[in-house]
Amino acid sequence: MESAPGPEVRIDGRVYRYFAGTSYYGLHGHPEVIAAGCKGFRKYGFHTATSRAGFGNSVPLLEVERRAAEHAGQEAGFYFSSGYAANHILVQAVAEAAAVFIDEAAHFCVAEAAKIRGVPIHRFRARDAEDLRAKIQAHLPAGGVPLVMSDGVVPATGHLPPLDEYVELLEEFAPAVLMVDDAHGLGVLGDRGRGSLEHLGIEDLANGGEGRRSVTILRGGTLGKAMGGFGGIITGSAEFMERVRKSSNYYDGASAPPSPVAAATAKSLELVAGDPSFLERLRRNTLHLRRGLKELGLEVHEVPSAHVGVAIGRAENMARLHFELRAAGFLVPMTSYVGSGAEGILRFAVCSGHEVEMIDDLVSALGGIL
Template identity: 50%
Template sequence: MKTETLGRFLAARLFLSMRSYSLMLSAPGPETVIDGVSYLYFGGTGYLGLATHPEVVEAGCDALRKYGVHSATSRGRFGTNPPVLEVERRAAEFFGTEDAFYFGSGYAGNHILVSATADRMEAVLLDESSHYCVQEAARLPGVPVITFRHGDPEDLRRVAAPWGRVLVMADAVGPSDGGTAPVTEYLEVLKTREQAVLLLDDAHGFGVLGPDGRGLLDELGLWPQVNGGESADSDSPVRLAVCGTLAKALGGFGGVIPGTAAFVEKARSSSHYFDGSSAPASAVAGSTAKALELVIRQPELRQRLQENITRLRGGLRDLGLNPPPGRTAHFGVALEKAETMRGIYEALKSKGILLPYIAAYSGIPPQGILRFAVFADHMPEQIDHLLSELRSLL
């Protein structure tokens, strides 16, 4: 190691020894360098494995050279540059919608959607285990926020009973456990309301679930009804709204709301993310547009991801570890005791495999979980290696 590199490495180690988090020293992928050690990595969210794709990286560099770091003004005036528009065009193509709104972070998506849909709502009904960004956005309308039990349509019915117009908010896919919301049952419960919006954050479903990779609502055959789309039952008082991120499966960065032209226009104009915040950075937009193009052009990416998901989930079932049902690329397995899971995490780590043990996050049980994530670019033998090491520990 050169002296300068060694110096930087030691400085990073010293800095880290004072912190509770780790330092990722390479791009995320099947092999990821963390705190100076290269691991076979089953963490995070880069499900389609595009973060280091040469075309994605080059498109980011190209946008940076052409447009500078950012437009230095909001999109409402002069701040919309071609890479940002290209993301919106590609996102609309991927999601099969008339338009899409692209903004700096998926975290803001619920905020934007609440602003666009919560007019005259009497109450917000919130799944108790929702992601932090859903919980925070739920307070925006300034009406009572009532929680219902996680994923429980009957409890939703109970809390909805006294109200007329309600906004219901939940994760479509749990960020840690990979559980999916019982959307069809929620719609059934809500159809007797005077008016209702079911607002779902599908950060982890976009790019993974459904025949066209458009997320949980695509998997459930409800995609045509989303974000201004036609409801199958035109008398239904329930509207479906969804937001997500391009920073997980879809290999880019930033939040996205696809929908009809009218709906997306409303999303752009109901809050001030469009005219009061910088457009997403040029390099990030350039890379994100290219990643979307690749996902559209190469359906085999999603196919490979699904094969890996099947392999990992099946292998875990054979070990008696029972991953939750579903076809998500990430999921949590909770064993009875935190010490057992921490022990598995440490033992795997000592063998060069990083499988995160998550002690606390929105929606996970008190003892924590082992959180599995699998990518399209994991090799089958890498998955088998994880399974075989796990077998030796159980």
């Protein structure tokens, strides 16, 4: 990759139409974001070289937390160096759990975080609420609190696990906890782009919310995808965030994201807050992509995720499609990432900056080689 991600990228000396990656608002190469990062470098140096609990609370870090909390409609935030670690941090903030029930296709970082609890782990069929109920009935010790762990959006395919159904069924086993990694939902789903919980109408239960207290939801995410920045984020009520900071040692034991990175991330968040058209254009493009793929006779999901994973025949056929699209100037990765199934999938992703004609061109190129 020899350019920032965006509607077009340069790779190995050639410019391609880019339908890959996760920079869903296309902000990582925005001139104001780059300028804010450069200014941050000059003012703060590379990074604070101490933890947040030392003297590491630089101004841009606090600004990221304030802006991310504002975007989420929450009181406070904790910004750290990787969305991958969000689950590792959050799982330690769960007060009580007798057993973990995890979607069998959950992201690597969700599965790793589950192990930290040190309680039995049971896998349920991907996105299957009935199988989740059966697994809880079979394995939850009497009177124990179940901890269910899932992605908010499947990273490879864009499918949405039925988190609202999970909440309903968890009422039967309350008190219960649902932990959600919303890396691909934040910025993309919901009327205000707050993510999968907003989309499903269960946001009020999250991270110290005042909703039904019998089922609580813990949600983490990343600013490194749609939001155009870098690093992990957890937002919530002031009380909840205090608990999160204290329950793992990430706050006092790890370097925070470098201040220039935080400065660039804060600028991305400022741009997002000031311009609803990032989300509007992303919505338009996701709809347009899905419609185009459907017109080719492909089976695509019906949710407004910014990416669509499509299985088109066997792995060899998808590899052929990938390379022929690439030769025609379109980048669509063929991936066997977690959640993609044994043969893998072609993962089509759009960003706010794509013109609809670019998507039309992709669809007609694909139609010509299917």
